[in-house]
Amino acid sequence: MKMSEKQQKLAKFLDQSTLAGGADFHLHSNFSDGLESPSEVLTRAWHSGLRAMALTDHDTLGGISEALEMQESLIRENSELKETPVFVAGIEVSTRFADTEMHILAFFSEKPPESMYKFIKQMQLERRLRNKKMVRKVQELGFDLSISGPPESEQDEEVWGRVHLARQLVRDGHFKSSNEAFKKLLSPGQAAYVPRQHFTAKETLETINAAKGVAVLAHPHEYKICPESLEDEDGINLLTSVFKDLKALGLHGVEAFHGMVGADHAFLFYRLARELNLIVTQGSDDHGMADSSHVNMFTRETNLYRDFVLSRAGSEE
Numbered sequence: 001m002k003m004s005e006k007q008q009k010l011a012k013f014l015d016q017s018t019l020a021g022g023a024d025f026h027l028h029s030n031f032s033d034g035l036e037s038p039s040e041v042l043t044r045a046w047h048s049g050l051r052a053m054a055l056t057d058h059d060t061l062g063g064i065s066e067a068l069e070m071q072e073s074l075i076r077e078n079s080e081l082k083e084t085p086v087f088v089a090g091i092e093v094s095t096r097f098a099d100t101e102m103h104i105l106a107f108f109s110e111k112p113p114e115s116m117y118k119f120i121k122q123m124q125l126e127r128r129l130r131n132k133k134m135v136r137k138v139q140e141l142g143f144d145l146s147i148s149g150p151p152e153s154e155q156d157e158e159v160w161g162r163v164h165l166a167r168q169l170v171r172d173g174h175f176k177s178s179n180e181a182f183k184k185l186l187s188p189g190q191a192a193y194v195p196r197q198h199f200t201a202k203e204t205l206e207t208i209n210a211a212k213g214v215a216v217l218a219h220p221h222e223y224k225i226c227p228e229s230l231e232d233e234d235g236i237n238l239l240t241s242v243f244k245d246l247k248a249l250g251l252h253g254v255e256a257f258h259g260m261v262g263a264d265h266a267f268l269f270y271r272l273a274r275e276l277n278l279i280v281t282q283g284s285d286d287h288g289m290a291d292s293s294h295v296n297m298f299t300r301e302t303n304l305y306r307d308f309v310l311s312r313a314g315s316e317e
Contacts, residue, residue, distance in 0.1 A: 001205075001250040004212055010109045011214045011252050013052075014088070015279035018257060019310070022051035022300040025088065026105065026218065026255065026283020029055060031063035032092075033163035035288030038063035039070040044289070046074050046085055049300035054088040056105050056283070059123045060159040061112055064089045068111060091120070092218055093208075097201035098225055098242055103218040104201070105255065105281070106208045116211040123199065124159060130194050131160055137192040138165065138185070143174050162186050179293065205250035216253040216281050217246060221265045230264050239268075243276055257282030257304045259295035266305040267312055274313070282306075 003011065017023040028034035029041050036044070038055055045053040055067045071087040078084075089108045094101060106116075131150040139145060145168060150160045166181035175181040185192045199207075208215045220226055225242050227235025243254065256269035257280065273280045282304055286297040298304070 001209055001248075003209075003252065006109055006212050007209075007214055007252070010088075010107060011279050013086075014107060014214060014216070014253065014281050017052045017086075018280055018282045019306065020051070021303065021306065022049065022298075023053065023282060024048075024050055024284050024286070024298040024302075025052070025054040025090065025107070025216075025281045026056050026092070026258070026285045027053060027297065028057055028092075028285070028287045029063045029067075030288075031060050032057035032159045033161060033287060035290050038067040041286075042067050042070040042074065042087065044297060046078070048297055050085055050298065051083065051300065052086040052088065054090040054105075054107060054283070056090040056092045056107075058092050058103075058159055058161070059094055059120060059127065061089075061091050061117055061120055062159070064111060091116075093120075093204050094123070094196065094198055095201045095204040096198040097246065100223050100225060101196075101198065102201065102223060104204055104208070104251070105216040105218045105283070106211075106213040107216070108211070108213050112213065113211050116207065116213070119199075119207045126197050127159060127161060130196055131165070133194045134162065134165055134186070134192055137194065138169070141185075141191055143169060143185075144172065145169070146172050201246060202249050205246070209250045214252045214279075215250060216255055216279070217243075217251060218255050218283075219258045219260070219285065220254060220269055221258065221261050226265070227268075230268055236268065236272075240272055240276075243272055243278065247276055247278060251278070253279035253281055255283055256280040256309075257306065259284035259286070259298070259304075261305075263305045263308050267309045270309045271313060271316075 029038040057063055091106050093104045135149050166178035169175050169181045205215050254269050254273045284298045285294050287294045
């Protein structure tokens with residue numbers, strides 16, 4: 001799928017910023033399952049010395065307007081800076097491909113067009129139906145909640161989900177941690193789990209490209225199609241074929257440097273991306289300073305195996 005000039009420019013920026021360091025293109029706010037407002041996320045990103053950052057909430061663009069306003073405010077307050085940090089509007093879209101739930105990061109050089117908001121609106125309606133079913137199941141299983149149901153309306157752009165329900169169960173004294181709530185109640189196969197309906201990868205990638213966005217596969221190490229070892233040639237071949245198929249549908253890149261990835265897998269993703277002419281990005285997947293289940297936001301100094309990967313890639317050329 002041919003990229004527009006706008007897409008090419010943004011893709012090049014994401015790739016070069018990743019390799020230069022000081023970028024974090026995977027951040028969450030309380031418009032999805034993060035713990036901080038978009039303004040707080042942006043302020044922390046500036047204080048972390050990042051050169052570039054992106055807000056990528058799950059299945060919502062609701063926090064983008066606030067983030068853009070804060071970005072403009074921070075630029076005015078720090079007009080003496082020689083290098084102004086760059087904010088990129090983004091979203092993490094849940095989709096399905098190869099019988100696997102996969103997440104696709106979509107990035108935009110400016111505020112996303114209305115077509116993207118309409119697409120996301122359909123996903124949010126499905127989420128709301130699922131949320132109501134989950135809350136009802138939890139209550140039927142005897143877990144009393146101090147809320148009557150998901151605190152949202154059809155006009156609410158904040159996305160409520162399993163993470164929020166897990167936190168509510170902890171607040172109401174049923175579990176000691178969100179991880180325990182997931183393990184015993186909310187994960188696939190557990191009593192209160194309700195499966196989601198997803199758009200296909202094809203539908204999602206077509207929509208992102210039509211909106212002139214850049215599409216990147218998030219945290220590929222988390223999917224069952226990812227080999228556990230670099231010695232697994234069959235597994236690597238499968239992963240390669242998945243990357244190729246997604247590229248044919250409109251994928252532009254791979255999140256090679258995720259906050260929870262290991263050095264060997266970072267190298268594998270980088271190598272395959274270069275072989276397939278895909279860009280690479282890096283992102284912490286930060287959900288807030290108080291969230292212990294994810295790594296914290298990157299800083300200007302975060303290397304995340306880049307030197308190792310680039311050195312190894314150079315030695316194999």
